[in-house]
Amino acid sequence: MGRTVYIxxxxxxxxxxxxxxxxxxxxxVEVILxxxxxxxxxxxxxxxxxxxxxxxxxxxxxxxxxDKRSHAIITVPDxxxx
Numbered sequence: 001m002g003r004t005v006y007i008x009x010x011x012x013x014x015x016x017x018x019x020x021x022x023x024x025x026x027x028x029v030e031v032i033l034x035x036x037x038x039x040x041x042x043x044x045x046x047x048x049x050x051x052x053x054x055x056x057x058x059x060x061x062x063x064x065x066x067d068k069r070s071h072a073i074i075t076v077p078d079x080x081x082x
């Protein structure tokens with residue numbers, strides 16, 4: 001079935017507290033508070049080229065949702081069983 005992750009916008013700590021308390025006993029639900037402030041990497045600091053094809057933390061739909069609403073809900077599928 002997968003796992004459900006609620007990401008709550010940082011300016012809604014009361015919603016974060018409510019959801020955390022509401023789902024405290026549900027092991028398939030995780031509630032996190034959005035801690036992003038700005039891009040972590042700075043352009044003025046040289047670094048080796050990234051080997052990844054895409055930014056693994058980039059979820060544009062989540063960023064858009066958090067700008068519009070107080071939270072975003074993501075379903076993380078279970079890994080395939082071999």
